[in-house]
């Protein structure tokens with residue numbers, strides 16, 4: 018393969034110590050990989066994927082960057098970069114054997130999923146490409162701290178010239194998130210440095226199949242402000258020079274940079290792959306001639322920088338270091354099985370605790386749910402300059418010069434109206450129309466101490482962000498063994514009963530999210546609860562999905578006066594909406610009010626349902642459910658989401674399991690039919706539970 022680069026860099030321009038040091042590091046990285054392969058073959062490690070062939074570009078990059086100062090989102094091939102940044106071989110072997118003290122994950126993640134709090138190497142996951150939006154978010158955080166000085170004063174270790182490094186493979190550059198990230202990073206001139214380590218293959222798929230025209234650098238050249246450099250990443254002097262230029266460009270805040278580094282991957286994709294199945298011997302031979310370790314050794318010889326004896330001494334020294342590190346790691350303990358569920362949530366802040374139980378101090382006239390969510394956002398933005406709001410259409414007017422001339426948009430439901438005008442465009446702004454980007458960037462910002470409160474315009478459009486939520490946000494604290502976290506709030510208007518919302522503006526789907534460990538899910542049914550729960554969501558230390566039933570946004574029946582700046586409701590506390598004795602109705606969201614509508618009719622028949630509004634779906638108030646069912650001996654779980662595999666299935670199963678002896682009737686569920694929300698109101702009414710259905714279900718259960 019041609020390296021297609023134009024750089025001719027003289028090794029003689031570089032200091033001897035630099036070149037010899039680089040050789041030592043490349044050799045060290047290679048031998049750590051070799052040793053880990055041996056451990057895997059001996060069944061003492063359980064997975065192996067290596068950085069062989071990518072060492073030179075990694076070392077060159079790290080030499081220009083500052084550990085513990087810049088931020089790093091490395092790919093799994095970045096062993097040499099991490100070693101050069103300061104991760105020790107011992108720490109890497111702790112990861113190989115899955116030891117308790119592995120700094121990346123404490124034995125929770127596969128090896129080569131780098132993470133090191135002190136060095137600011139942010140825990141890496143397995144999905145290819147997700148790290149890129151997070152890195153852009155971290156860079157956006159950097160820009161935020163520059164613009165919002167009060168926030169920077171509260172941040173730990175912000176540096177106005179810091180760089181965010183992110184690397185990926187040629188394969189990962191096909192992910193949509195890569196393109197979303199470039200669009201945003203270039204649009205805002207964010208200080209992010211991309212390194213595409215192109216080894217010509219993504220497992221077995223060659224780059225000419227992967228990338229239109231076979232060259233990622235050619236494709237990205239039209240992005241504004243983006244410095245695009247290409248290099249032979251197996252050539253140290255060339256890599257070093259290119260790395261220096263790119264780092265300098267980003268440090269000087271000229272914009273993002275992208276290095277396209279051509280490397281090789283001679284050890285197959287991982288130990289589970291055999292590249293001879295899809296690479297011919299000729300191709301493999303050609304790659305072998307570009308082995309960065311051999312090339313650097315040859316360079317040292319040609320330039321007469323070391324004697325053969327000195328080279329052997331360096332290698333012997335590294336081999337000794339590795340032997341000692343492995344012996345030590347093999348003696349390390351694994352984590353105790355009793356700790357396996359630790360750090361799903363913040364160990365420091367408990368949003369179910371009394372600290373979050375703060376009474377209202379009412380002022381003024383009753384206001385709608387939209388008003389009181391807006392009020393909570395204003396209060397929290399005023400309280401903490403780290404609270405930042407973005408999403409599609411959430412600003413009043415993107416063009417600031419137009420702002421005085423217009424009323425302002427402030428969200429399609431007006432929930433964020435006036436926030437930009439009041440707090441400025443740095444703290445409330447429109448994002449591009451890309452949900453993975455909104456959520457992934459929010460994660461990167463949260464990781465470095467900001468508190469993003471982002472809006473997904475309609476719950477129906479949350480799915481592009483699902484990878485960031487399911488594989489990233491909720492796993493970060495757990496997978497890094499509490500090394501990193503990303504407390505943030507995702508607000509999403511949800512549900513139907515709107516008439517005309519149809520299949521893409523009225524769906525529910527909360528159970529898909531309550532199924533996820535690590536995520537708090539809440540759904541208020543009144544203006545007051547929305548206000549108090551949102552404040553808890555913003556002040557808590559976990560990721561929160563804040564679901565707002567849009568049908569309830571402007572209803573008069575759920576209004577309340579403004580409850581003051583510190584009103585909070587703890588998570589996991591249901592509300593007793595109606596006391597009763599005949600059966601318990603467990604519900605939430607838009608169905609709370611609907612459940613009360615049939616009460617009169619039922620009362621005339623001597624049926625008195627007890628109605629519980631859960632408010633918070635994960636965690637939920639099992640104590641109140643259990644106390645109520647023990648009293649009424651009958652339970653109906655009622656929700657707007659589809660009935661099958663829905664939220665009610667879990668509650669019903671738990672009641673059946675733990676309260677069996679208190680039940681006088683089977684646990685029933687009433688929920689949406691297993692279909693989609695149709696456009697015509699009559700059809701929508703047929704799919705969603707109606708007050709008459711609730712009365713019927715309550716009557717049948719009472720009569721059982």
Ligand SMILES: Cc1ncc(C[n+]2csc(CCOP(=O)(O)OP(=O)(O)O)c2C)c(N)n1
Pocket residue numbers: 094143144145146185186187188189190216218219220282286
């Ligand atoms: C989103 C996602 N899809 C698929 C995979 C499985 N997978 C792991 S690595 C890989 C190839 C990645 O290729 P590339 O980005 O070129 O990096 P390389 O391994 O060649 O360094 C694939 C398909 C994954 N981890 N994540």
